[in-house]
Amino acid sequence: MTVEQLQKSIRELKKENDVCILAHSYQTREICEIADIVGDSFKLSVEAQKVKNSKIVMCGVHFMAETAKLLSPEKTVVIASDEAGCPMAEQFTPEEVLKFKAEHPSYSVVSYINTTAALKCVTDVCVTSSSAVEIVGKIENNDILFIPDKNLGAFVQKAYPEKNIVCWNGGCPVHGKMTAADVKAIKAKFPEAKFLVHPECPPEVCENADYIGSTAGIIDYARKLDAEQFIIGTEISITAQLSYEMPSKRFVNLSKHLICTDMKATTLMDVYNAVCGKGGLEITFDADTAAKARHCIDEMIRLGG
Ligand code: 13P
Numbered sequence: 471m472t473v474e475q476l477q478k479s480i481r482e483l484k485k486e487n488d489v490c491i492l493a494h495s496y497q498t499r500e501i502c503e504i505a506d507i508v509g510d511s512f513k514l515s516v517e518a519q520k521v522k523n524s525k526i527v528m529c530g531v532h533f534m535a536e537t538a539k540l541l542s543p544e545k546t547v548v549i550a551s552d553e554a555g556c557p558m559a560e561q562f563t564p565e566e567v568l569k570f571k572a573e574h575p576s577y578s579v580v581s582y583i584n585t586t587a588a589l590k591c592v593t594d595v596c597v598t599s600s601s602a603v604e605i606v607g608k609i610e611n612n613d614i615l616f617i618p619d620k621n622l623g624a625f626v627q628k629a630y631p632e633k634n635i636v637c638w639n640g641g642c643p644v645h646g647k648m649t650a651a652d653v654k655a656i657k658a659k660f661p662e663a664k665f666l667v668h669p670e671c672p673p674e675v676c677e678n679a680d681y682i683g684s685t686a687g688i689i690d691y692a693r694k695l696d697a698e699q700f701i702i703g704t705e706i707s708i709t710a711q712l713s714y715e716m717p718s719k720r721f722v723n724l725s726k727h728l729i730c731t732d733m734k735a736t737t738l739m740d741v742y743n744a745v746c747g748k749g750g751l752e753i754t755f756d757a758d759t760a761a762k763a764r765h766c767i768d769e770m771i772r773l774g775g
């Protein structure tokens with residue numbers, strides 16, 4: 471079967487089986503083309519609540535499907551590839567957070583949405599990369615434990631020097647590997663290029679940027695800015711997507727190593743199987759986890775507007 475034939479079958483099957491396909495922007499182009507909604511983590515969370523279909527197929531990583539299930543508990547939610555998990559989501563345990571809370575009762579726990587449902591159960595407010603600065607600004611408490619991404623935590627701390635943001639040593643294994651030397655090398659090749667970067671990159675990388683933001687923020691900024699060349703400091707799918715959309719602008723990767731193998735684990739065939747009900751992994755929660763883990767996501771959506 472060709473890619474086009476498979477895409478046609480998926481489009482027909484999703485109607486027959488009342489399926490809505492949500493895809494993160496890091497998915498491959500052939501998957502984004504057959505998705506009903508493509509976006510960053512915040513958009514996918516908000517949209518998951520509005521879906522009218524009885525089944526959601528998530529093309530992304532595990533925590534994204536968990537978030538969709540928490541927000542739409544009455545729907546069947548399936549992650550297209552059960553191999554796709556964000557390693558950052560599991561870097562800390564609920565027990566470590568509970569221990570910190572017991573020792574530091576005045577602190578609020580803010581978790582990046584890239585966390586397991588178990589961690590969300592012990593979190594006060596969740597954030598995404600597009601909403602972290604805004605939401606932390608709305609939290610009255612100045613004492614904050616921010617997990618798991620220390621780079622995103624440092625980015626938020628910069629916006630609020632008056633806050634005391636404690637970060638643990640976690641982060642994205644893909645963005646976290648970027649260095650100031652990578653920036654220097656690509657800027658030497660493209661000295662006129664604007665540099666757009668995801669806040670999961672280390673501060674030494676972000677400090678050289680023209681724009682720091684989520685995947686959706688980067689896409690939006692590149693659309694609006696009247697420049698010819700852009701260096702993209704996030705997963706390489708975004709560079710490809712931007713190049714297809716704006717062929718008159720030149721988009722280059724900060725590094726060829728910016729590949730998330732988990733985001734790339736999902737194939738079009740996985741999506742086909744998930745839509746047919748023959749593949750993927752259904753997400754389920756017990757009632758207690760469902761109620762506790764949802765609270766911090768509801769807070770995120772409330773505070774993030
Ligand atoms: P966004 O919230 O920007 O979509 O980021 C998700 C992610 O996993 C980035 O690595």
Ligand code: SF4
Binds near residue numbers: 555643705
């Ligand atoms: Fe997780 Fe990093 Fe992959 Fe995003 S890019 S899903 S944070 S491992």
